[in-house]
Amino acid sequence: MSVWTWLTLGGAAVLALAVVAELRRRLQTSAPGRRFFRHPTAALGLFVLAFFVTIALAAPVVAPYPPYYQIDIGHPNRPPSAQFLLGTDPFSRDVWSRLVYGARVSLGIGTLAMLVAATVGTAVGAVSGYFRRWVDATLMRLVDVGLAMPRIFVLLMAVALWEHIALWALVLLIGLTGWFGTSRLVRAEVLSLREREFVAAARALGAGAGRVIFRHVLPNAAAPIIVSGALGIGNMMLLEAGLSFLGLGVPSPAPSWGNMIADGWHKMAVAWWSSTFPGLAISLVVMALNAVGDALRDALDPRREAA
Amino acid sequence: MTEPLLRVRDLKTYFVTEQGSGTARAVDGVSFEVQPGETLGIVGESGCGKTVTSLSILRLIPEPPGHIRPGSVIEFEGRNLLTLEPRELRAIRGNQIAMIFQEPMTSLNPVFTVGDQIAEAAIVHQGLSRRVARTRAIDMLRLVGIADPEERVDHYPHQMSGGMRQRVMIGMALVCHPKLLIADEPTTALDVTIQAQILELLDRLQAELGMAVMLITHDLGVVAGSADRVAVMYAGQVVEQAPTAALFARPLHPYTEGLLASVPRLDAPPAREHGRLHSIPGQVPAATAWPDGCRFHPRCPYAWERCRAEMPPLLDAGGEGEPGTHTVRCWLLTEPRRRTPHP
Ligand SMILES: Nc1ncnc2c1ncn2[C@@H]1O[C@H](COP(=O)(O)OP(=O)(O)OP(=O)(O)O)[C@@H](O)[C@H]1O
Ligand SMILES: [Mg+2]
Numbered sequence: 001m002s003v004w005t006w007l008t009l010g011g012a013a014v015l016a017l018a019v020v021a022e023l024r025r026r027l028q029t030s031a032p033g034r035r036f037f038r039h040p041t042a043a044l045g046l047f048v049l050a051f052f053v054t055i056a057l058a059a060p061v062v063a064p065y066p067p068y069y070q071i072d073i074g075h076p077n078r079p080p081s082a083q084f085l086l087g088t089d090p091f092s093r094d095v096w097s098r099l100v101y102g103a104r105v106s107l108g109i110g111t112l113a114m115l116v117a118a119t120v121g122t123a124v125g126a127v128s129g130y131f132r133r134w135v136d137a138t139l140m141r142l143v144d145v146g147l148a149m150p151r152i153f154v155l156l157m158a159v160a161l162w163e164h165i166a167l168w169a170l171v172l173l174i175g176l177t178g179w180f181g182t183s184r185l186v187r188a189e190v191l192s193l194r195e196r197e198f199v200a201a202a203r204a205l206g207a208g209a210g211r212v213i214f215r216h217v218l219p220n221a222a223a224p225i226i227v228s229g230a231l232g233i234g235n236m237m238l239l240e241a242g243l244s245f246l247g248l249g250v251p252s253p254a255p256s257w258g259n260m261i262a263d264g265w266h267k268m269a270v271a272w273w274s275s276t277f278p279g280l281a282i283s284l285v286v287m288a289l290n291a292v293g294d295a296l297r298d299a300l301d302p303r304r305e306a307a
Numbered sequence: 308m309t310e311p312l313l314r315v316r317d318l319k320t321y322f323v324t325e326q327g328s329g330t331a332r333a334v335d336g337v338s339f340e341v342q343p344g345e346t347l348g349i350v351g352e353s354g355c356g357k358t359v360t361s362l363s364i365l366r367l368i369p370e371p372p373g374h375i376r377p378g379s380v381i382e383f384e385g386r387n388l389l390t391l392e393p394r395e396l397r398a399i400r401g402n403q404i405a406m407i408f409q410e411p412m413t414s415l416n417p418v419f420t421v422g423d424q425i426a427e428a429a430i431v432h433q434g435l436s437r438r439v440a441r442t443r444a445i446d447m448l449r450l451v452g453i454a455d456p457e458e459r460v461d462h463y464p465h466q467m468s469g470g471m472r473q474r475v476m477i478g479m480a481l482v483c484h485p486k487l488l489i490a491d492e493p494t495t496a497l498d499v500t501i502q503a504q505i506l507e508l509l510d511r512l513q514a515e516l517g518m519a520v521m522l523i524t525h526d527l528g529v530v531a532g533s534a535d536r537v538a539v540m541y542a543g544q545v546v547e548q549a550p551t552a553a554l555f556a557r558p559l560h561p562y563t564e565g566l567l568a569s570v571p572r573l574d575a576p577p578a579r580e581h582g583r584l585h586s587i588p589g590q591v592p593a594a595t596a597w598p599d600g601c602r603f604h605p606r607c608p609y610a611w612e613r614c615r616a617e618m619p620p621l622l623d624a625g626g627e628g629e630p631g632t633h634t635v636r637c638w639l640l641t642e643p644r645r646r647t648p649h650p
Binding site for chain 2: 203204207208211216219
């Protein structure tokens, strides 16, 4: 069992390394690609992300035990060992296995919530910036309200009203309270892009508002949207972890990194491992996302073309 | 005279600027007509309202800050464009009236291939499939004289030179064979040899496709070769309008005179004053503060009291052709003997 664990762990690391190396080789030919990898932490961040995505996708292969399986109820809280890579938790479940399955939930919720937020934020920002006047005034007041709302409080309230929250509802909730910043950003981009000559040229060709926005304006605003999305996933993940830690997010026994921390919390003094490792995983992924987001920002900024 | 293709009457386009500097009367009572198949040259210095006039015709003025004043008329084939629904207007843009913009470097979308951009109007107006549209784009590239069109169709704008991009712009504008092409300084950003090629190309395409062209430029040399008629603009108004030959032979407005004198000519020694090329003294005033009376009077060598007090209307200058063929906005027409510069 433990040989297999080490083998899959190593395999995931090697695969992640290979992905980073291959990406690097392909992107070296383009200026943005070179700028991306010039960032000192970009490759490392990419590696961490690739690693966690790999184990999340290959969870059934990588995890030595099923995530709910209580191995030996009589002896919980076993320390990390050859058999239990990261020890077992107070319910006698293998922490490594739960971490692997938890990656699916945590990364999945973070990514999907970000997609929701990016979509809504982009749509609102584009409409606001393109049509200006009362449309803009109305939508931006709405955004002001959204930004002024204490988000965690709103989420807590909404979540508390549900008995057992479904994962899709959690994704929607986190996403729908997280698009305000993106919409501001996109609006600013669109406001300046709509004055560009090629937009006038497109309108002179007879293109309607939808066509102008989707084909001419937004593709030119892709870079900042992608960057803010990459940086935003981390935020979404932290939020999910926070909610789950409070027992309001992903319901036990399904593993998420947030509720794993919660499960191990009250035994912290005797079994530090069952909270620490999922906490470490979250920190690693969030830092990696920030590093990759920063590198993307530099890579996709055309003003750095000369550098 | 046949029914004009485009009739612009008393067009006024104002911009309300926020900084409190007042209203910029960028286009202030412009009237002209374009006949089917002809080339009308529109000439004037930077800032006189040429671009705003052409954008007004397609109703592309950014609102706010700009607006077209009520009372203005822009008729295309008898239909007033100013009262059309947005949908009807879109059906005309790019299909019946097309426009080429001043800056070939910035008028193409950097993230799409030139093929996609040329095909766009055909997809919008004729609902062509992408495959058919691509073939059409290749045909257009060939038509505007780009070598290797099959390969170039997949290139991005930044992979092309300025002259080639302007050809692409022309291709984009002409996909749907419009009846009127508005070319806003199509050659200003290009160097001289490329300029000549682009003008030649426009001439050839106009003959092949039988469209009318509004050729906007600040360079009288450009209109001399291509335009049938010329309208000279100054400070948001048309100050003189005449068939090209008549305008060059007998410029009547002092501003036209000045423009003509500043064109270097091959057939005559350059008119030199104090050892330098003749040019009009002073600058175009700001659109927020046009002078009272005749707007040219502060720069005019002949101006007298009446010019300062009263704005001249467009007066008929007679000459060949029907009345109204050659019109001039200048009081000199009423008092020709004043045409002697002040000492
Ligand atoms: N969006 C705008 N907002 C405010 N004022 C404007 C705007 N667009 C044009 N104007 C004003 O309209 C006037 C005429 O501008 P226009 O662009 O038509 O000049 P032009 O004749 O095309 O000059 P050029 O040869 O430099 O292209 C200018 O004085 C300018 O200040
Ligand atoms: Mg202009």
